[in-house]
Structure formats: structure tokens, C-alpha cells
Amino acid sequence: MDRKNAWKTYSPAQLQELEQTNEKYKSCLDAGKTERECIRLTVSMIEEKGYKSLDEVKKSNASLKPGDKVYAVCMDKSITIFNIGEQPLENGMNILGAHIDSPRIDVKQNPLYENEELAYLDTHYYGGIKKYQWVTLPLALHGVIAKKDGTIVEVNIGEKDEDPVFVITDLLVHLASKQLEKKANVVIEGEKLDLLFGSRPIEQNDDLDKEEKEAVKANIMKLLQEYYNMEEEDFVSAELEIVPAGSARDCGLDLSMIMAYGQDDRVCAFTSLFAMLDVEKVDRTACCILVDKEEIGSVGATGMHSRFFENVVAELVALSGNESELKVRRTLQNSKMLSSDVSAAYDPMFAEAFEKRSSAFFSKGLVFNKFTGSRGKSGSNDANAEYLAEIRNAMDAGEVAYQFAELGKVDIGGGGTIAYIMANYGMEVIDSGVAVLCMHAPWEVTSKADVYEAYKGYKAFLAIK
Incomplete structure (x- = not known):
């Protein structure tokens, strides 16, 4: 009909x-x-x-x-x-x-780590997704941090123009010949959906003997403490969701659709x-x-x-x-x-x-x-x-x-x-x-x-x- x-x-x-x-x-x-x-x-x-x-x-x-x-x-x-x-x-x-x-990507309960002076959040995807669609996009972090004293701290980073955004990286095409031979469901594996979270080391003391071993992670924790009064263990009782950053938009030259x-x-x-x-x-x-x-x-x-x-x-x-x-x-x-x-x-x-x-x-x-x-x-x-x-x-x-x-x-x-x-x-x-x-x-x-x-x-x- x-x-x-x-x-x-x-x-x-x-x-x-x-x-x-x-x-x-x-x-x-x-x-x-x-x-x-x-x-x-x-x-x-x-x-x-x-x-x-x-x-x-x-x-x-x-x-x-x-x-x-x-x-x-x-x-x-x-x-x-x-x-x-x-x-x-x-x-x-x-x-x-x-x-x-x-469908989205969730932050795990013990997520923050440093690898070669880059800080990441370890993640676990939620719902049915094509994992390769989530790389190289501007991403936002939404959710709550529940502290032991009962305080609930809301998190929303990446939606305002002045906010930073986050990203899941992908391999450059020049080096991706092996990757491109894989089936679509394993081109990006679940354990590689970790969120790039920072790269700047914390300012060091004059005493070089006390140099921070994971200085980028330490700087991230310093910022989380400053913004959210958060300790690393507070990740355990946090619900943080990674979603695409950006607003719903009209789609099509005729403005007939919505993309969001x-x-x-x-x-x-x-x-x-x-x-x-x-x-x-x-x-x-x-x-x-x-x-x-x-x-x-x-x-x-x-x-x-x-x-x-x-x-x-x-x-x-x-x-x-x-x-x-x-x-x-x-x-x-x-x-x-x-x-x-x-x-x-x-x-x-x-x-x-x-x-x-x-x-x-x-x-x-x-x-x-x-x-x-x-x-x-x-x-x-x-x-x-x-x-x-x-x-x-x-x-x-x-x-x-x-x-x-x-x-x-x-x-x-x-x-x-x-x-x-x-x-x-x-x-x-x-x-x-x-x-x-x-x-x-x-x-x-x-x-x-x-x-x-x-x-x-x-x-x-x-x-x-």
C-alpha cells in the first residue's frame, strides 16, 4: 500500500x-x-x-x-x-x-591510566554499536560522581563552545594496510575504545628526585580535584557516559530532517x-x-x-x-x-x-x-x-x-x-x-x-x- x-x-x-x-x-x-x-x-x-x-x-x-x-x-x-x-x-x-x-560508551570503575605520557580513560561500550564509527569524533563526558559522604557531583564536559572535547584515536591510513584487511566488527576492538584524556605533565618540584613517574595522570587528577573535589577512588562510584559532543541540528538544504x-x-x-x-x-x-x-x-x-x-x-x-x-x-x-x-x-x-x-x-x-x-x-x-x-x-x-x-x-x-x-x-x-x-x-x-x-x-x- x-x-x-x-x-x-x-x-x-x-x-x-x-x-x-x-x-x-x-x-x-x-x-x-x-x-x-x-x-x-x-x-x-x-x-x-x-x-x-x-x-x-x-x-x-x-x-x-x-x-x-x-x-x-x-x-x-x-x-x-x-x-x-x-x-x-x-x-x-x-x-x-x-x-x-x-548506545554509548561507558567509563569503567578503574579507568584512569597513563601510557607513554598520554592519559586515557578505560571504557566499556553499551548497547549495539559499530565500534569503528566512534573513533576520531569529538566526544563529551556526561554523568555523576557519587562521593562517600552522599554528595552527588554532576559532570558535563564537551557541550559548551568553551569546553574541551575528547577523542578515541584511530590508526593513520598510511599505516593501516593490515587493519583494513580485518572484518568491520574487529577493525576497532572494544579494548581500543579508550578515551584520550590528557597529555600535559604536572608541574614538577625543583627536587628532581621527587619527579612524578606518571606526571600526566597526576595532572589529570589535580584538575579533577580542583573542578570536582574528586579522588581517584571516586571513579568506583561514578557513572560517566561518553557521548558525541554537539547539538541536534537541522539536516538537508531544505531543513526537512534532524541529525542528532x-x-x-x-x-x-x-x-x-x-x-x-x-x-x-x-x-x-x-x-x-x-x-x-x-x-x-x-x-x-x-x-x-x-x-x-x-x-x-x-x-x-x-x-x-x-x-x-x-x-x-x-x-x-x-x-x-x-x-x-x-x-x-x-x-x-x-x-x-x-x-x-x-x-x-x-x-x-x-x-x-x-x-x-x-x-x-x-x-x-x-x-x-x-x-x-x-x-x-x-x-x-x-x-x-x-x-x-x-x-x-x-x-x-x-x-x-x-x-x-x-x-x-x-x-x-x-x-x-x-x-x-x-x-x-x-x-x-x-x-x-x-x-x-x-x-x-x-x-x-x-x-x-
Whole structure:
């Protein structure tokens, strides 16, 4: 089925709203390059709209009623947001779910070392990356240092014009004949992704007998002490993430696209958040889940496999005056969800990887995947036909441009989202999202039209009765 290019359908007013949505989206991408930053930004945005912390509601012994807006945060890396609807919770919720972690490079817990008067940070990459894409780029360092006294020190180096940036070096082409014979997955090995961190030795004492053996490392530690009151052992309780330095930018001479780091899956996360904030009175309770750890299997306390979401729903049921394990289970089973994650956009430069009739295309709207998984649908959620019909009806009613697709050719690969996890509750779930070029690369590309249609589509979904 051929879908119309969404750019051909917009009125001047819609084009204005499209640009406003995308400018806001770019600002969010710049402010939220890590999970913690995304959560901090989200909390500030939802509190401006009247959302209250669930912990505050519990402390005040208040009960929840239709129209109330609450949220709960897990370890500063995941959040669930609720707009309480007119219907009882046990009738189910309309849930938007996306993840806010992205492929990156993490700093190890014993990272700082000196080699031939160059200082490095030892690293471990996170998520599925092509390692060779991360060398010779300007890189930034984001994260926190947790000190023994309970102090949390925030780190953000490389984003301001006056900041230094960092780099992972590569072998010059003149000496790379052997390197270029290697397979792409080992051209750069994981242990060679160490971050070049400094090269200037510390100023020495006049007493040459006391000359520092690792003077460059000593100078780095002197600077870290000066800037962050940090000792070397504080690396043990630090979470430092290496991400591409630089802001989200318009892409293309026609300004029709966005190029930025972390659009998998923050393009779905932020458009879901925008939709949630723009919805006021709802019939069914509206929910937005932004979670961590999807890129490594949705594990841990802040991933979707955690019981955090289920526990929060139990709190909501209790605060609604209906505390009951059975009602919690009914609430979950009767819910409907869009598991929103990015889809692979058809790339004519690599057409051999795609089956064109089942591909997602730029500027043709929000993408739905009846199933994901790999090859024989392994690891997939497979949405019911009846639910697909309901989704189609909601999108058409909201005048949303949308398309249905799969992730590449059947036998080539595949992928998954958090959909199969939520489907364990027996709720209706379908994968949806935005088509992306260069997915999982340091810089990814989206269509502004698709960002706008995703926002419209998520609003239309939250209105389902």
C-alpha cells in the first residue's frame, strides 16, 4: 500500500506547528543526552503542568480522583507518568512506553591510566554499536560522581563552545594496510575504545628526585580535584557516559530532517511526553513510561523487566480507594499500549537489506510493526488483528499519517522492544515509532514530518475510550 508523503498534506498552520514541535524536540535532545538528564528534564516539564510526585501524594494521605496527575521516578533513570481518567483504573489504561537509554560508551570503575605520557580513560561500550564509527569524533563526558559522604557531583564536559572535547584515536591510513584487511566488527576492538584524556605533565618540584613517574595522570587528577573535589577512588562510584559532543541540528538544504545523537529512542520518548502533556481530561487513565536499559535487554531495577511499574500501579489502585491485588491485575490486563521504538528507514544506499513493500519510509508518518523479533519472529510481540483495527481507526480519526513495516528482510536480522514484556500482563500491545536513518550510529537522522506525526499519533492514542 502506497502512503502519501506527509509534507504534501500540510496547511500553513500545520507547518508552523510542525516546526514548533521539532524545535522543542531538538532542545530536549540537547538537554537529555543521558537517562538521568532525560529524567531531570521530564520532571521539570511535567511539574510545570501540575504533575505531583506519588511520594508526596502518599505522605499527604490524599486519594486519587479523575483529573489528578502524578508521577514516580525509579533511581533517577526511569519514570512513569499518569493522568487519572474518568473510568476506574481496573478498566485499563492507555499506555505510551519508550526507552531513554541509547548506545554509548561507558567509563569503567578503574579507568584512569597513563601510557607513554598520554592519559586515557578505560571504557566499556553499551548497547549495539559499530565500534569503528566512534573513533576520531569529538566526544563529551556526561554523568555523576557519587562521593562517600552522599554528595552527588554532576559532570558535563564537551557541550559548551568553551569546553574541551575528547577523542578515541584511530590508526593513520598510511599505516593501516593490515587493519583494513580485518572484518568491520574487529577493525576497532572494544579494548581500543579508550578515551584520550590528557597529555600535559604536572608541574614538577625543583627536587628532581621527587619527579612524578606518571606526571600526566597526576595532572589529570589535580584538575579533577580542583573542578570536582574528586579522588581517584571516586571513579568506583561514578557513572560517566561518553557521548558525541554537539547539538541536534537541522539536516538537508531544505531543513526537512534532524541529525542528532540518541534519537533511538528519544524521538519516541519526547514525542510521547509532548502528547502526554498536551492531554487534559481523559476517559481512560493516560500513562507514559520512559525506561532505561532497553539497549541491553531491559534488565535491572530501571529496565522494563523490573517490577517498578507494576508496584506503582498497585499504589495507584490503593490510592484510588480500591486496594486489591485482583484489581491491579485487571488494571494491567485491560490496558492498551503503544510500545514505541524507532524503526529502520528504507535507505536506497543499502537497498539490499530491505524488502521494499514492508519497509518504513521517511516522511510517511508514524510506523507500526505488527511484530518485531528476528527471522521466525523470535523474541517478538505479535499484535492481534482486532487491536490493529482499533489503532487504524484512532489514527484515521486523528488525521495521523501512519504506515506499517517490518525491520529489514526476513533472514537478515531483526530487533525488539519492550512490547513483549508488557504483553506478559495480557494487555494489548503493538510496536510503533519513528523511521530512522543511521540507527545506532553516533549521529542518527529523522524526518521532521515523522516527528510531528508521532506526536499527533500518540495524542490520538491517548484519546481512545
